[in-house]
Amino acid sequence: MDLISSALPIRLLHALGLAAVAPGVCDIYASGDTPCVAAHSTTRALYSSYRGPLYQVTRGSDDKTVDITPLKVGGVANSRIQDKFCRATTCEISIIYDQSGNQNHLTRAPGGGADIGEYPGGYDILASAVAAPVTVQGHKVYGVFTPQGAGYRCNTPTNVPVGNEAEGIYAVLDGTHYNGECCYDYGNAETTTNDEGKTTMETIYFGGGNEYVDGHEAGPWVMADLEDGLFGSDIRGKVPAQPPLNHRFVMGIVKGANYNLWTIRAGDASAGSLHTAYSGRRPEGYYPMNKKGAVLLGVGGDNSFRGVGTFYEGALTAGYPRDDIEDRVQANIVSAEYGTISSSTGPEIEIGSRVSFDSGFGFVSHNGPNVTLLGNLSTGSVSKASTFIVREGNGDKTCFSFESVVEPGHYLRQANYTIFVDSPDSTRDSPSKNKFEEDSTFCTEPALDGSDGVSLRSWNFPTRYLRTHGKHNSLHIAQHGGAEDWDSVKNFYDETSWAIVESA
16 A cells, blocks of 8 residues: 555645545644654544555454554554454554554564563564553544563654654553553664664653652653663753653653754643643754654664553654654643543453352362362352452453452463462562553453353463363463463464353
8 A cells, every 4th residue: 555645735635625624633734844754653643644554453363454444544553444344352452553654663572682572583572462451532442552572663764754854743642551671662763673773763751660760759750761771851860850640541742953952842632722741952972963763662772672552653854853843742642632542352250249150161269379170169268269350450450350259359461471369478589560450350241152141351461361272271361372382373362262261
């Protein structure tokens, strides 16, 4: 598809007699002589005239793909295409298309100097297509939820600023999904996927930055990853006195001029105006810049993929945007009316009810922290060990956590992909920010085998589902075709589908 022709000039639309629509984000940037050179969104078109694909999903059952397009020219994503295509199977986001016409599409990131992915060839994993549902202008759409190990990149860029050329970057992100590790980035980076030293990156970083930053308060913050350092000002590791960005939807901006000036701005993407967190000289050793022009999402320049986050839309511009242009961009984003929606889509489960999960071969049961399948639910001891109280999700209240009946205060949780029953004060190793809360949260989907049951998707690793598999008496969260032996595609949909048995 010719994506250049997909963004028709606004004047041509008027000449054709088509209804006028409000300027898109990239129309606003262009009006200030700072055009978008890369524009990405899975939720909506960023040009009022854009009618091309927003993103592509790949389904696990047959590896077929489909492009998700706007409902109308310049409109929001038509999520019904995805919902129909992905019914009773797993789906991942395989391409995030560049709407600018420069072909700077984001695809699976290759392994780099810091981290090698678990996908064949060392590539990173992809994001689940269903893990980040939200609404835009009242329509359900999906964001890009990237757990640790997931990332996207374009290492063959076109027209992206390089060297000391001026640029601007904006992104709309989930302000509740982050950690303090390196590095959840969106922006301009090395084309080699290696650390090429100071000045070779200029990206938005979002997170707590806890390992690297001395902040006025606990994060999260919008900062800049300039390679070999996260910056909230001209001093490495220092965030100016400012409140953390505790908004559900965060708008972040990083921009750098072709002289010694750069700026961070941020705000609530659903209301209000932007504030300037820092504007001034670059850090020592970071001028002039030597940007390389690759575009990345969810990882650092050398593929450091221990950060997490959720992306809805963003763009890179040629030139240093004026504040008044960015203020208009912020107003446009607020008018999009980003809103929340349940992350669970499966059969209704009543909070406070007592349930057991039947695989057809046995019931999820535990003895202390160890979780197995047991085939006998008739005796009292086994029955209690196989029964869990349904609670609101510890990490997402639209999902669920499952509390043990025999050990109150202990919940089903994953740690390094294996299922245990633990309490919140468990010291079990886990890479999550809120380890226990996130590890013990599962979202429901209609059963992947097409039955009347349920599949339980891990909240913080949403390409993975609760599974019993073959020789493993223990349970795991499994990814269709992943790197572990319990990720086998054989019987995947049957073994990730569960009948819910309610008990008194």
